[in-house]
Amino acid sequence: MGALKSTLLSALLLIFAATAIGMAVNPFRGRSRIDLYRDYAPPKAAPVVPGAATRPAVPDGPPQPATEPDPSRGSGTTPTAHVAHEFQELTYEEVVALHADPLTQIHLYVFLDARNDDAYRAGHIPGAIQCDYWRGDVPQVVDRAMAAEKVIVYCNGGACEDSLHVCRELLRYGVPQGNIYLFAGGWEQWARRSTEIEQVQP
C-alpha cells in the first residue's frame, strides 16, 4: 500500500511539475508559443455559392463589400485529388505566369506560404509571405490580402491542408472567395520544376 501511495504521489508531483514548467516557459517561446485560449481547430469548409464569391460573416471585422467573381480565374475549380475544397486551383504553369506578371511586383498578386518556419526558411517562392495558420499569421496578412486582386496560397502540396486552412481563415476575415487561389502542387512542385527559390538567411 505504501509503495502504491508513493508511486501515485510521485506521478502527481511529475504532472504538477510538468504543468508548472510548461506554463512558465510557454509565454517565452516566441513563435513556438501556444495561445492557450485560441481555438486552433481548422476552419470548416465555407458554403459555395455557384457563380458568386462567398463572403461569410466576419465576427469582429467591419462589414466587407460584396465582390463579383473574378472572370480571369484559372483553369481550376477542380478539387485536388487528395483534399476536396471550395477554392479555385492553379496549375504550376498558371502560378509561374502569375509570378512573372508585373502585378505581382506591385502586390496586386500576393503569394502566401502556409508552411512552418523551418520549411519557409529553407526555401520558398520568391516574394511569398509566410502565413502559417498554426502560428496565427493570418490576421497579419489580411490587409495585404484584401488589397490584392489575387491571393495565391500554397503549402507542401500533396495531401497538405495548411494552405486550405489559410484560405478558409482569409475567407472568414472577409477576403472575397473569388480572389483566393490554391496552388495545389505546392512547394514540392515548385521546388522540382523552378530554379527561382528564395531562402531566409540565418
Place this chain on the structure above:
Amino acid sequence: MTTATALPVTAPASIRPVWHGLTVLARLGVGLMFAYLSLMKLRDPVEFLKQIHVYNLAPTEPALLVNTLAVTLPWLELLCATAVLLGVGRRGAALLIAVMLLFFTPLILHRGLTLYGAPGASYASFCAVSFDCGCGTGVVFVCRKLAENCALLVGALYLIFARSRWLALAALWPRRTPAPAGAQR
C-alpha cells in the same frame, strides 16, 4: 519476522545481477527514447498541437484543454524520462509513461487502420502505411511505431514493478519501509 537486514532471497543469487542489468537496460531504453521524443516535441510545441488536431490524437474541445495538453505533455515526457534515467520517482514516472502509451498507441493503430481502409488507398500491406503520428519523429511506418510503443510499454510496466535500485540516485538514501521478501538491493 523479516527485517531489512536479513532478507530471504527468492531468486537464485546468480540471477540477481540479471535483474539489475534488465532494470538498468529498461531505464536506459525507456528513458532515452522518451527524452528524445519529448525534446523533438519541445523544439516546436505548435507542430505537436497541429498533429493533435490533424490526426485527432486527442479530443480537441475544449480548446483550453487541448492547448494545455500540448504545452505540458512534452514537459511531462521529459520529466518522466529524467526520473526514469536518474532512478528517482521511477515507479511514478514509469506509470505515467505506461498510461501515455496505453492512450496513444490505440490511436496510432486506429489512424493506421483508417488510412489503410480509406477509399482509394493503395497500400501493399498494413505495414506499408506511413504517417506523421505527432510523436516527434516525423513520418513513421505504422507497424514499426506500434512495435516500438509495445516495447516501450513492456519496459515501462517492468519498471513499475522492478525493485532493483542499482545505479539509481534513489539508492543514495535508505528505503523508508523495509523491503519485502525477495527484494533486490
